[in-house]
Amino acid sequence: MKVHLINPPSPGDFGFTREGRCMQKEGVWTTTWPPISLTESAAVLQQKGHDVRVNDCSVEGVDTEKLKGILKEFAPDLVVMNSTTPSLNFDMTMPPLIKEVLPTAKIAAFGIHVGALPEESFALTDALDFIVRGEPELTIVDLADRLEKGTDPSDVPGLSSRLNGTIVHAGDREFVKNIDEFPYPAWDLIDLDNYTLPFSGRQFLMVTTARGCPYKCIYCVAQSYYGKKIRMRKVPKIVDELEYLGDMYGVKDFFFWSESFTIIKKAIKELCREILRRNLDIRWVCNSRVDNVDRELLELMKQSGCWMISYGIESGVQDILDGIKKDVTIAEIEESIKLTRSVGFQIAGHFVLGLPGETKETLHKTYNFACSLDLDYAQFYCASPWPGSEFYRMAKAENWLASDNWDDYEQDKSVTNYPGLSAEEITRFRNRATRRFYLRPKIIWRTMTRMKSPEEFMNFLRMLKAFLTWV
Incomplete structure (x- = not known):
C-alpha cells in the first residue's frame, strides 16, 4: 500500500514544528526540527x-498547490498528517484538498490535539476518515495493514474512525514497552539539508533516548x-544509532x-561513557530538569560532546512553581545554573x-x-492551555479562556484572562x-563572539529574520 506521511504546509509565512508536545514557529529556535514522528512511522x-513517502511541507517550501501536485504524482492510498493545536x-483544510485530488484515498490525522479531542476534530471536516490517538507508529501501521487487506480497521487500538457518518472510538493502545524494537x-525520505543548527549551519538530527514522563x-x-x-x-542501542547516522549521513x-x-x-x-569508549566525534544538546543533574553527570556530558543544555525553569516565583506542580525550588534552579556554567x-x-496565580508583580519577578x-x-512563552493538559481543564472550568479559536493557542500569545491580569497584558x-x-549588552556581546566566519554571520542574519516572527 502507498502511504504518504505529511507535515502540512505552514499556517503562516514561517517554518513550523509539529512534533509531539512541541508545537511552535521556527522563530522559537530559528530552526525547524527534523520530523521524527513522521520518519519513525515511515520506518515501521x-x-x-x-x-x-514523507513530506515536511513547511520546511520544503511546499504550499497547498505544490502539495496537490505531489499527491497526484505519488497517488497514495492512505495519507497520514501530523497536526497541532x-x-x-x-x-483541517488539508483533508478536503487531498480528497479533491485523490477522491478514494483515506486520510488520518495524529497529534496531541486531535488525540485529546477527537470528536471536535472530526467535526471540523467531513473529509477526515481516521484519528490516531496517543503514540502513533503502531496504530498507523495497523491501519495501513487493515486497509491493504480490505478489512474493517475500526477496532484497531488507539484509532478513532468515521464509519458512515458515525464516529467510532476503539480502545486505547498500550504504550510500546520496548522502544528499541522500532527501526531507526x-x-x-527527507532532505537533511533543511535541518541545520543556528549559527554553524551544520545538519543535525534527533535521536530518541526515552519516552514518557512521571512528573505532574x-x-x-x-x-x-x-x-x-x-x-x-538501552545505551548500546542509542550509541549504535549515533554511529549509524554518522556513517550513513555524515551527521555529527x-x-x-x-x-x-x-x-x-x-x-x-x-551513555556518556559509551560515547567516550567508542571515541565518537559528535556534538549534542539536550533538555533537562534542574533537579536531575550533578557535577559528575555534567562533566561526563561535556566530555562526550554536549555543548548546550535547555532547562525548563518556568517561573521565578515559588508559589507559581508549586501551583503548577513543578516540584522544584528557586534555590535548586540557581544552584543548577551556576553548576552548569562552571562546567562550561x-x-x-x-x-x-501567564500560569495560574500570575500577576503583574510576578511577571516582573520572573523576568x-x-x-x-x-x-x-x-x-519566554505565553502559557498555552492546550487540550490534553490539566491546565486546559482548569482554564475551562474557571472560565479563564479569552478565545476559543485554536489559531490563538500559540506560545507567543496568551489566551488566559485572570482577575487583575488580562491575556493582552501577558502577551x-x-x-x-x-x-x-x-x-x-552581555547577551549581544556573547552572540557576536559566537560568529567565527562570514557564513556564520549570514546564518545569524537568517536567524534574526526568523526570530522577529517570534517577537
Whole structure:
C-alpha cells in the first residue's frame, strides 16, 4: 500500500514544528526540527512492506498547490498528517484538498490535539476518515495493514474512525514497552539539508533516548502522547544509532529527544561513557530538569560532546512553581545554573508567563529572575492551555479562556484572562521581556563572539529574520 506521511504546509509565512508536545514557529529556535514522528512511522511502515513517502511541507517550501501536485504524482492510498493545536484550523483544510485530488484515498490525522479531542476534530471536516490517538507508529501501521487487506480497521487500538457518518472510538493502545524494537527513523525520505543548527549551519538530527514522563506539571501535554512511565532505550542501542547516522549521513550533531533527558542519571552517565569508549566525534544538546543533574553527570556530558543544555525553569516565583506542580525550588534552579556554567556549557532557560496565580508583580519577578541567572538564551512563552493538559481543564472550568479559536493557542500569545491580569497584558509583557533580554549588552556581546566566519554571520542574519516572527 502507498502511504504518504505529511507535515502540512505552514499556517503562516514561517517554518513550523509539529512534533509531539512541541508545537511552535521556527522563530522559537530559528530552526525547524527534523520530523521524527513522521520518519519513525515511515520506518515501521517500510518494515511491513508499505511504499512510503514523507513530506515536511513547511520546511520544503511546499504550499497547498505544490502539495496537490505531489499527491497526484505519488497517488497514495492512505495519507497520514501530523497536526497541532495552533495549526489545527489550517491543518483541517488539508483533508478536503487531498480528497479533491485523490477522491478514494483515506486520510488520518495524529497529534496531541486531535488525540485529546477527537470528536471536535472530526467535526471540523467531513473529509477526515481516521484519528490516531496517543503514540502513533503502531496504530498507523495497523491501519495501513487493515486497509491493504480490505478489512474493517475500526477496532484497531488507539484509532478513532468515521464509519458512515458515525464516529467510532476503539480502545486505547498500550504504550510500546520496548522502544528499541522500532527501526531507526527513515531519514533518507527527507532532505537533511533543511535541518541545520543556528549559527554553524551544520545538519543535525534527533535521536530518541526515552519516552514518557512521571512528573505532574499541569501545563504539559507530553503524557497524553508518550505516557507517564519512563521507557528508556538501552545505551548500546542509542550509541549504535549515533554511529549509524554518522556513517550513513555524515551527521555529527544531535538533539537527544526525550521528555527529560537526564531523568535517569545512571543511564545517562552510562551513555556518556559509551560515547567516550567508542571515541565518537559528535556534538549534542539536550533538555533537562534542574533537579536531575550533578557535577559528575555534567562533566561526563561535556566530555562526550554536549555543548548546550535547555532547562525548563518556568517561573521565578515559588508559589507559581508549586501551583503548577513543578516540584522544584528557586534555590535548586540557581544552584543548577551556576553548576552548569562552571562546567562550561551554553545554557538555555525556558520561562512560561501567564500560569495560574500570575500577576503583574510576578511577571516582573520572573523576568528579573531570568536576568539574574547566567543564561545564554531565554525563551519566554505565553502559557498555552492546550487540550490534553490539566491546565486546559482548569482554564475551562474557571472560565479563564479569552478565545476559543485554536489559531490563538500559540506560545507567543496568551489566551488566559485572570482577575487583575488580562491575556493582552501577558502577551505584551512577554514580547517586551524577550526583546529586553536579548538587547542587554552581555547577551549581544556573547552572540557576536559566537560568529567565527562570514557564513556564520549570514546564518545569524537568517536567524534574526526568523526570530522577529517570534517577537
